[in-house]
Amino acid sequence: MNTTEQQLLEKKALDQLLSGKSLFGKDGAFGPMLKSFIEKALEAEMDEHLSKSGIKNKRNGKGSKTLKTNIGDIEITTPSDRNSSFEPSIVKKRQTILADNLSEKIIGLYGLGMSLRNISSHIEEMYDMQISHTVLSEITDKVIPDIKAWQNRPLESLYCIVWLDAMHYKVKVDGKIVHRALYNILGVTKEGRKEVLGMYISESEGANFWLQVLTDLHHRGLEDILIACTDNLKGFSEAILSIFPKTQIQKCIVHQIRNSLKYVASKDQKDFIKDLKLVYKAINKSVAEDALLKLSEKWGSKYPVVIESWERNWEELSTYFEYASPIRRIIYTTNAVEGFHRQVRKVTKTKGAFTNDMALLKLVYLSVKNIEKKWTCPMANWSLSIQQFYIKFGERVQLDIQTKPSNS
Numbered sequence: 001m002n003t004t005e006q007q008l009l010e011k012k013a014l015d016q017l018l019s020g021k022s023l024f025g026k027d028g029a030f031g032p033m034l035k036s037f038i039e040k041a042l043e044a045e046m047d048e049h050l051s052k053s054g055i056k057n058k059r060n061g062k063g064s065k066t067l068k069t070n071i072g073d074i075e076i077t078t079p080s081d082r083n084s085s086f087e088p089s090i091v092k093k094r095q096t097i098l099a100d101n102l103s104e105k106i107i108g109l110y111g112l113g114m115s116l117r118n119i120s121s122h123i124e125e126m127y128d129m130q131i132s133h134t135v136l137s138e139i140t141d142k143v144i145p146d147i148k149a150w151q152n153r154p155l156e157s158l159y160c161i162v163w164l165d166a167m168h169y170k171v172k173v174d175g176k177i178v179h180r181a182l183y184n185i186l187g188v189t190k191e192g193r194k195e196v197l198g199m200y201i202s203e204s205e206g207a208n209f210w211l212q213v214l215t216d217l218h219h220r221g222l223e224d225i226l227i228a229c230t231d232n233l234k235g236f237s238e239a240i241l242s243i244f245p246k247t248q249i250q251k252c253i254v255h256q257i258r259n260s261l262k263y264v265a266s267k268d269q270k271d272f273i274k275d276l277k278l279v280y281k282a283i284n285k286s287v288a289e290d291a292l293l294k295l296s297e298k299w300g301s302k303y304p305v306v307i308e309s310w311e312r313n314w315e316e317l318s319t320y321f322e323y324a325s326p327i328r329r330i331i332y333t334t335n336a337v338e339g340f341h342r343q344v345r346k347v348t349k350t351k352g353a354f355t356n357d358m359a360l361l362k363l364v365y366l367s368v369k370n371i372e373k374k375w376t377c378p379m380a381n382w383s384l385s386i387q388q389f390y391i392k393f394g395e396r397v398q399l400d401i402q403t404k405p406s407n408s
Contacts, residue, residue: 035074038067038091045088046079057083067096074195091238096135104387110140111366113347140362147365155197157223158396159187160389161330162197163337164230164240166205167344169360170353177353182364183213186337187225190386190397192378196368197222201357207235209353212220214243226393227319229331231255237316246396250319252334253280260306271298280332285321289314327388341373 050057060082067074080086087093110117122288167182175387181204185197191244199215202209210233225247230236238247264272275295292310300307317349317350320332347367354360379385390397 009059013282022087031254035076038074038076042079042088042091046081046086049086051080053081053083057081057085065096066093067091067095082198087138093123097139104134107143110136110363111209111347111370113363113367143362143366144358149255149360150365151198152220155217155220155222156189157221158190158398159195159197159222159224159325160190160226160386160397162186162225162228163334164210164228165334165337165341166238167341168205169348169351171360172353172355179204180357180360181209182360183210184337184340185213185217186378187297188341190399192386194336194372194375194379196372199361199364199368201361204218205233207233207239210236211242212237214239218243220340224396226389226396227331229334229336231334232313248319249316250331251313251316253317253320254335256317260309263306264303266303268299272303272382275299280317282321285318288318288321301312312358322392323388324384326385330379341365 016312025035046059050059058081060080062077062079064075067076076087076091078091083088102366108121109122110116116136120133136385163186165184168186169180169182170177171180172178183202183204185196185198185199185203187195187197189195198211198213200209200216225240225244227248227250228240228244229250229252230240231252232255235249240247240249257273257280260276261269261273275291275298278291279288279295282291284319296311323331344364344367347370348360348363351363354363358382386397386399390399
């Protein structure tokens with residue numbers, strides 16, 4: 001655009017402003033001015049790029065693209081170079097929407113659980129701009145490289161407590177609805193801060209896949225876990241100990257109770273749970289074992305499968321008795337990871353079935369990033385908890401305590 005054309009546009013804009021007419025909309029002057037500004041900026045970026053590229057590169061014609069803006073669609077011409085190495089910053093190569101942080105806003109709305117349909121309606125209402133579901137999906141796909149980088153990021157060498165559990169979702173595969181297990185690992189650092197170590201998708205939950213998950217965590221730099229809190233999945237403990245042999249296992253008491261009550265007649269459940277509380281709410285392991293013996297004497301003949309399960313799993317059900325109250329409360333159940341799952345489900349509950357595995361990962365990843373923003377402080381009473389861990393595990397817990405030199 002030459003100087004005369006630019007002056008005419010500026011005069012048109014001034015005339016419209018003075019006459020009270022809108023500068024925006026189909027016939028407004030602001031659209032052409034914006035087009036002129038963008039094209040000049042692209043040309044300037046190309047000049048700078050070529051000056052750095054040397055004589056081996058030069059201009060190679062122009063292309064065109066349509067930008068959606070909050071004042072309507074704008075057709076712009078885009079310069080290109082022979083080496084195809086030009087990466088403009090004002091309007092990126094595959095960018096099709098130009099609005100202040102609009103892509104980020106769309107991703108933010110999607111991460112809060114809004115459907116593409118509702119996002120489209122919201123954008124049209126706020127910006128008077130229609131965006132198809134295909135374009136919206138492409139925008140949310142921008143987080144895929146972030147997901148992959150996050151899934152492969154290095155981990156700390158030690159996590160004091162790690163909870164391992166799975167969520168279950170429905171996903172469309174080849175036109176059919178199938179079930180997927182989403183494996184989540186929640187850890188606590190030496191500083192007492194919670195962190196989601198990873199998310200993995202499988203067709204079902206099983207110890208074999210958990211072994212793959214644990215192996216991946218190890219490859220990413222995790223060398224040691226002090227306590228692993230799990231549900232009562234068969235083979236789970238063996239999978240953990242094969243990768244982290246020094247780890248203490250704490251099986252979830254609540255899961256054990258629920259599984260036990262499935263095999264106790266309803267008429268006996270009230271009395272049985274009263275006796276069972278004396279076991280898992282005991283003040284120490286010795287008292288708990290006495291209560292377990294009495295439970296066996298009273299109910300063993302009637303419910304041998306239940307009693308046998310408690311006795312067989314007792315060592316991994318009773319780990320929490322080794323610790324004082326602050327640690328006991330957070331390890332004897334998988335409540336921490338289940339609480340995290342509840343927050344994720346608030347976002348995913350509106351989805352009947354995801355279009356594919358990546359659609360599931362995208363939404364859960366965005367919800368995780370929102371949840372982690374609240375995890376800014378250490379867990380309650382962590383200063384006392386970490387000292388217990390240091391006393392018990394010694395050199396496995398390397399504390400960074402800075403001491404100031406005394407003044408002489």
